[in-house]
Amino acid sequence: MTQLRYLDPNVLAGISSLELVARTVVDGFIAGLHRSPDFGFSQEFAEYRAYSPGDDLRYVDWNVFARTERAYLKRYRGETNTQLTAMLDASASMAFGSGQVNKLEYARYLAASLCFLAQHQRDAAGLIVFDDEVRNYVHPSGRQGQLARLMHGLERATPGARTNYAKPFEHFLSFLHRRGMAAVISDFYAAPDEVIRTVEPLARRGTEVILFHLLDREELAPALRDPALLVDMETGEGIEVSPDFARREYRERIGAHTAALRQAAAEAGIDYVLIPTDKPLDDALREYLAVRQRRL
Amino acid sequence: MGFAAPWFLAAAAAVALPLWLHLLRRSRSSPRPFASVMFWEARTESSVRQRRLQFYLLFTLRSAIILLLALAFAQPYFETTGAAAGGRKVVLALDVSASMREGGRMPRAKSAALAELKKAGEARVIALGRTAVVQPAPALQALKATAETGSLAELGPAVAALGDKEPVEIHLFSDFQKSALPASFDDLRLPENASLVLQPVANSNIPNWAVERADAPARVFGSDTARVTVAVRGYGTPAESRRVSIMLNAKLVAGREVPVPSSGRASAEFDIHGLAYGLNRCEARIEPADSLAQDDRYYFSIERAEPRPVLYIGDHRGAVYFRAALESAAASPFRLREGRDEGSYAFVVVADAAPPAWVMEYVRRGGAALFAYAGRRRVDSVGDFEPLYYGREGDRFQTVSWMDRLHPVLRDANLWQGVRFYRVARAGGLRALARLADGTPVLSEARVGAGRVLAFGSALDGIANDLPLHKAFVPFVLRAAAYLSGMGEATPQRVAGSQVELTPGVPAEVLDPHGQRLLSLEQAQTATSFDAAEEGFYELRRAGGRRELIAVNADRRESDLAIAPHETLDLWAKSGAPAAPASGPARNTRQRHDLWPWLIALAIAAAVAEAFVGSRYPGARHAQTLEAEATAKGAGV
Numbered sequence: 001m002t003q004l005r006y007l008d009p010n011v012l013a014g015i016s017s018l019e020l021v022a023r024t025v026v027d028g029f030i031a032g033l034h035r036s037p038d039f040g041f042s043q044e045f046a047e048y049r050a051y052s053p054g055d056d057l058r059y060v061d062w063n064v065f066a067r068t069e070r071a072y073l074k075r076y077r078g079e080t081n082t083q084l085t086a087m088l089d090a091s092a093s094m095a096f097g098s099g100q101v102n103k104l105e106y107a108r109y110l111a112a113s114l115c116f117l118a119q120h121q122r123d124a125a126g127l128i129v130f131d132d133e134v135r136n137y138v139h140p141s142g143r144q145g146q147l148a149r150l151m152h153g154l155e156r157a158t159p160g161a162r163t164n165y166a167k168p169f170e171h172f173l174s175f176l177h178r179r180g181m182a183a184v185i186s187d188f189y190a191a192p193d194e195v196i197r198t199v200e201p202l203a204r205r206g207t208e209v210i211l212f213h214l215l216d217r218e219e220l221a222p223a224l225r226d227p228a229l230l231v232d233m234e235t236g237e238g239i240e241v242s243p244d245f246a247r248r249e250y251r252e253r254i255g256a257h258t259a260a261l262r263q264a265a266a267e268a269g270i271d272y273v274l275i276p277t278d279k280p281l282d283d284a285l286r287e288y289l290a291v292r293q294r295r296l
Numbered sequence: 297m298g299f300a301a302p303w304f305l306a307a308a309a310a311v312a313l314p315l316w317l318h319l320l321r322r323s324r325s326s327p328r329p330f331a332s333v334m335f336w337e338a339r340t341e342s343s344v345r346q347r348r349l350q351f352y353l354l355f356t357l358r359s360a361i362i363l364l365l366a367l368a369f370a371q372p373y374f375e376t377t378g379a380a381a382g383g384r385k386v387v388l389a390l391d392v393s394a395s396m397r398e399g400g401r402m403p404r405a406k407s408a409a410l411a412e413l414k415k416a417g418e419a420r421v422i423a424l425g426r427t428a429v430v431q432p433a434p435a436l437q438a439l440k441a442t443a444e445t446g447s448l449a450e451l452g453p454a455v456a457a458l459g460d461k462e463p464v465e466i467h468l469f470s471d472f473q474k475s476a477l478p479a480s481f482d483d484l485r486l487p488e489n490a491s492l493v494l495q496p497v498a499n500s501n502i503p504n505w506a507v508e509r510a511d512a513p514a515r516v517f518g519s520d521t522a523r524v525t526v527a528v529r530g531y532g533t534p535a536e537s538r539r540v541s542i543m544l545n546a547k548l549v550a551g552r553e554v555p556v557p558s559s560g561r562a563s564a565e566f567d568i569h570g571l572a573y574g575l576n577r578c579e580a581r582i583e584p585a586d587s588l589a590q591d592d593r594y595y596f597s598i599e600r601a602e603p604r605p606v607l608y609i610g611d612h613r614g615a616v617y618f619r620a621a622l623e624s625a626a627a628s629p630f631r632l633r634e635g636r637d638e639g640s641y642a643f644v645v646v647a648d649a650a651p652p653a654w655v656m657e658y659v660r661r662g663g664a665a666l667f668a669y670a671g672r673r674r675v676d677s678v679g680d681f682e683p684l685y686y687g688r689e690g691d692r693f694q695t696v697s698w699m700d701r702l703h704p705v706l707r708d709a710n711l712w713q714g715v716r717f718y719r720v721a722r723a724g725g726l727r728a729l730a731r732l733a734d735g736t737p738v739l740s741e742a743r744v745g746a747g748r749v750l751a752f753g754s755a756l757d758g759i760a761n762d763l764p765l766h767k768a769f770v771p772f773v774l775r776a777a778a779y780l781s782g783m784g785e786a787t788p789q790r791v792a793g794s795q796v797e798l799t800p801g802v803p804a805e806v807l808d809p810h811g812q813r814l815l816s817l818e819q820a821q822t823a824t825s826f827d828a829a830e831e832g833f834y835e836l837r838r839a840g841g842r843r844e845l846i847a848v849n850a851d852r853r854e855s856d857l858a859i860a861p862h863e864t865l866d867l868w869a870k871s872g873a874p875a876a877p878a879s880g881p882a883r884n885t886r887q888r889h890d891l892w893p894w895l896i897a898l899a900i901a902a903a904v905a906e907a908f909v910g911s912r913y914p915g916a917r918h919a920q921t922l923e924a925e926a927t928a929k930g931a932g933v
Binding site: 093229237238257 | 327328329330331332333334335336337338
């Protein structure tokens with residue numbers, strides 16, 4: 001429970017450093033996994049391989065060499081390299097939040113945790129921050145200092161304009177030279193077909209795409225006691241709504257939207273996870289690990 | 297309807313403030329940022345309707361406060377037309393004396409008064425009987441003719457007592473009986489601001505017979521027979537016979553035809569047999585009845601009793617004189633007994649002897665005693681008797697120089713002229729009824745408990761004084777006996793409307809002619825008199841079980857239905873202020889009624905309601921605002 005507590009977004013909101021947030025999340029998550037044999041971890045021993053010239057001497061198991069006088073390299077599962085690209089939606093709508101943590105902050109925590117986890121497994125990690133344009137791009141890499149660049153890129157992500165999925169994905173396709181994993185973190189205020197149509201080319205080129213659909217609890221089940229004037233945070237459009245509508249029709253509509261997105265993603269072979277922002281981050285991390293394990 | 301300060305109505309423009317607060321300001325109030333309105337749909341109509349339902353109550357209350365205050369400061373008022381024609385106040389005076397019971401006089405007077413009231417709009421009513429009683433206009437319908445004697449002289453003081461400064465128009469509805477006029481025309485004078493309009497309800501002299509009186513002994517002792525003399529009188533009547541009947545306790549016991557001369561008087565004597573012991577209700581009536589039936593009967597009462605014993609304690613010589621005087625009257629109600637026995641007596645006489653201890657206790661319980669002392673003596677609860685000796689020689693005696701002749705014992709006593717007092721015992725501290733020339737009280741009175749005491753400061757033996765030898769002695773003894781025994785107090789016949797006195801401090805129960813208690817229990821303890829307003833028998837039960845029956849009859853002056861001369865009435869009508877011309881246009885008196893106190897009260901009520909309603913809305917609005925603020929804060933907006 002102690003570890004899980006560190007996955008609570010409200011607790012993480014009290015930590016100023018995004019890297020520390022990511023470390024806390026991942027450490028807590030890994031500690032929780034020790035009790036759960038369902039998921040393997042990349043640091044687990046995989047096999048020994050005979051040394052061949054050119055191999056890095058740092059990975060030689062010197063204990064084996066001492067007993068057998070033969071050089072073997074110790075290999076771990078995680079060392080099957082892949083790359084993760086976190087695609088963070090920083091549109092204005094992501095600034096919405098009814099609790100301590102808004103969607104963009106939650107998305108930062110999630111992206112940072114995913115990147116930290118990937119780095120921990122020696123995977124290359126990259127970042128694309130977008131709204132209707134690509135605001136920031138950190139090329140996937142497993143080199144030293146990459147994590148700092150990722151964290152810096154995440155911390156600079158601020159709410160921007162409207163969402164446009166086409167541009168960032170075109171950008172992403174132009175830089176994609178390796179198959180890997182793409183984690184799209186967004187509130188997906190667009191038609192499900194449009195979202196899938198934009199993301200599908202990635203999947204077709206062999207990239208495992210995970211859609212992390214972040215929604216605030218107030219977006220899922222708005223509680224209006226009185227009629228209110230709602231202002232769209234992206235368009236600035238105002239609309240006078242009634243509590244009755246919020247109680248019935250809106251909930252039906254948002255439910256239908258998520259169901260359609262889930263359905264369309266499944267049909268396109270894309271993973272989809274709906275994450276309310278008041279939930280701990282472990283669901284998202286589990287999903288990531290499940291997808292990664294599937295790739296191995 | 298008008299305004300005393302209409303420019304304050306401009307303040308009503310301030311109602312724009314709540315209008316702005318509730319309508320204009322509302323449209324811009326509390327927008328809530330939301331991620332996307334993609335899934336929302338405008339429901340403007342329903343939300344606005346809901347909002348109006350909530351806020352219009354508050355808006356109405358706030359606007360009402362402003363409007364009410366503006367109206368109140370503008371001092372609105374409305375005027376009503378009141379009073380009478382010619383701008384005068386109207387007084388409707390109705391004669392309610394006994395003569396108004398004749399035929400349809402009272403109904404005619406009331407309908408005429410109601411018509412006048414309708415014409416005037418507003419008026420006060422005076423019921424004019426023995427006294428004038430001012431009543432509100434609605435009481436007019438309930439007015440009834442009484443058995444009282446009317447007096448037109450009461451009208452002037454009654455109108456003056458109203459205290460009106462404005463001109464007053466009096467409408468007097470009466471039969472204008474000649475006998476209701478006072479002896480002096482000056483007594484009819486009205487206040488200077490009053491004008492009189494006479495509204496006669498009887499236009500001609502109506503003949504009327506009446507039983508003028510019935511003389512019968514109030515008490516008979518021993519015998520069951522009493523003789524009654526009935527006087528029948530005709531007012532404006534022809535010579536005619538009337539049958540006179542005597543009723544005893546609701547039974548006809550005697551009757552015969554009596555010829556009554558034209559507008560004259562006739563009397564007839566009847567022996568009433570079969571009187572029962574105690575109180576007998578008797579009635580003399582004439583038949584056939586005429587249009588004023590109430591005076592065709594006359595009530596009187598006769599009490600039949602055994603002679604009552606009087607105890608004499610003291611010297612035998614004095615007893616001889618006292619017995620001779622006491623039993624000198626025919627059918628004397630008293631029998632003198634000598635001795636010292638304790639028992640029930642009409643009263644006790646103690647002459648030059650020490651009173652037994654029980655005598656004073658007997659007096660305290662409601663009895664009576666006559667003490668006659670010429671020497672030193674101490675009487676408990678009465679005081680000390682101090683002897684004074686003048687002597688029998690030469691001029692050494694005293695005579696009475698002062699008497700309370702209004703006292704029942706000394707009525708018509710004429711100073712006991714020629715009576716010489718040689719020995720006198722002065723009793724101090726008592727109420728003196730007679731004094732000697734040197735100021736020494738010779739006859740005094742005292743109340744002891746519920747009883748009474750007469751103190752004669754000399755002896756009854758004819759030696760200490762020569763009163764027993766004078767003719768004044770017998771009336772003195774008889775009146776003292778009547779006074780001490782209580783038989784001399786009651787006047788068995790009264791005129792309707794008169795006051796019957798009760799003994800202060802002595803409880804008395806009074807039953808009216810209908811058998812109802814006239815006095816409450818508290819009044820029975822404290823009342824000093826009661827009003828015998830109706831004709832019939834009033835039964836009076838005094839302390840000690842003594843009962844009296846008081847017969848009450850209307851004053852027979854009311855039986856004379858002759859109308860006062862027109863000249864006199866015209867003169868009276870003209871003596872007041874000139875009346876408004878009857879044919880002139882009615883000038884209404886306008887009375888102003890201010891509305892601002894009511895408006896202030898309404899404004900306060902609206903303010904209280906606004907505070908109550910307002911305390912609910914801000915709660916919801918505040919929560920809404922907080923939510924919006926939290927969202928905006930989270931969004932960094």
